[in-house]
Amino acid sequence: MSLKRVIVVNKTFPQVGLDFLKKEGVKTTVIPYMDHEPESLPEIKKNINGYDGIIWNTRHRFDAEIMDLAGPQLKAVTTMSSGVENMDVKEIQKRGIPLGNVLQVLDNAVADIALGLIIAAARRFKEGIEELNRNEWKYGVQWMLGTDIANSTVGIVGLGGVGQAIVRRLKGFDVGKFLYCGRTDKPEAKALGAERVPQEQLLRESDFVILACPLTPETKNMINADCLKTMKKNAVLINIGRGGLVDQEALYVALKEKQIFGAGLDVVQPEPLPNDHPLLSLPNCFIIPHLGSSTTETRNQMAIVSAENILNAFNGKPMKYPCF
Structure with a gap:
């Protein structure tokens, strides 16, 4: 597999997930903001072009505009959640981009x-x-x-x-x-x-x-x-x-x-x-403030599964938890 590039769009992504990608020879960029920070979405839009994979660990909408900005080389997208209500699933599927989530982990x-x-x-x-x-x-x-x-x-x-x-x-x-x-x-x-x-x-x-x-x-x-x-x-x-x-x-x-x-x-x-x-x-x-998956072990595992989804797609394999 040639060198692949992945962007993670929320800085709270657990380090174990980044380490997992690095060990597999993937170059990873992390957007240095969180959802609630006003710079978050503009920073994503400004920097998302040119990546082979996207870990969309944010509540922002992943839609046609984001996919256009990302570019035609995009080969894989995954959430770091079980829900995909913020993903334009039909548009992703229409473009033939594999989409994964982290079912069962949490x-x-x-x-x-x-x-x-x-x-x-x-x-x-x-x-x-x-x-x-x-x-x-x-x-x-x-x-x-x-x-x-x-x-x-x-x-x-x-x-x-x-x-x-x-x-x-x-x-x-x-x-x-x-x-x-x-x-x-x-x-x-x-x-x-x-x-x-x-x-x-x-x-x-x-x-x-x-x-x-x-x-x-x-x-x-x-x-x-x-x-x-x-x-x-x-x-x-x-x-x-x-x-x-x-x-x-x-x-x-x-x-x-x-x-x-x-x-x-x-x-x-x-x-x-x-x-x-x-x-x-x-x-x-x-x-309570959406604490459902908020344990260290679970969040770390969610990050690893997100990384596995992307890597599987890069290697021509089904994602661990594909959405379609």
């Missing part, structure tokens, strides 16, 4: 976060901490009552790798029933003891509704006001997919009016969420 880390959110929302961690900080620690058998996971019905929207990892963990919590919905039957569902049902039934019967599906035009705002009214009064909504899966205005109303018991969110729209956003004011809405 399944366990995200599933761990889901479990944390379930417990935090069901047991009212946010309310308890707020009362503690206000020196309002109360007593009595009716104070700060939550809802049990044991014997509950858990509904998972999207029984992919993350959804399956969540079910495996929840098995130890003595869940009564697992439901799931999605575009197709999952062969793994039988072994996991999960039953496929229509989305409306899942929402109606579940005590915990977990969103673990990708954001697409079809899933955008899939949890809207009507869906929230369908859910149980004691239901807890967990979102570890993407913020755009939920109509947040409708969720605010549902939580404030106690149409549902609570919510635990690792993802919101936009990110970061403004500190005056109404959802942050609610005691029954537990929000």
Whole structure:
């Protein structure tokens, strides 16, 4: 393989990924900015021409303009995420450029976060901490009552790798029933003891509704006001997919009016969420700042898989996790 050049478009890319590429004889350039810095996108556009591979580890849109700026020699593109909602997949495919992501690598880390959110929302961690900080620690058998996971019905929207990892963990919590919905039957569902049902039934019967599906035009705002009214009064909504899966205005109303018991969110729209956003004011809405894959081991592995995707494409092999 002749000397190849790769550009990484966000400076937070883990060093292990850069070392991996260097060891394979790939010359790597890193854009010295992060997403939230105003110089980021102009710097990408100014410097992206002439590379054979791109690691698109940014939330900026990868579209026809970027591909035109990159030039016709571009042979491979990969994200450093499982989602590709910021990638113009159809345009990439039309141009015959291989596109990869990092599916499966982050399944366990995200599933761990889901479990944390379930417990935090069901047991009212946010309310308890707020009362503690206000020196309002109360007593009595009716104070700060939550809802049990044991014997509950858990509904998972999207029984992919993350959804399956969540079910495996929840098995130890003595869940009564697992439901799931999605575009197709999952062969793994039988072994996991999960039953496929229509989305409306899942929402109606579940005590915990977990969103673990990708954001697409079809899933955008899939949890809207009507869906929230369908859910149980004691239901807890967990979102570890993407913020755009939920109509947040409708969720605010549902939580404030106690149409549902609570919510635990690792993802919101936009990110970061403004500190005056109404959802942050609610005691029954537990929000964390998109920590799903945020472990050292997982992020390092994501970087290595990104590098492997690019190298495989350079060598005429299928990417480790191809998008098409």
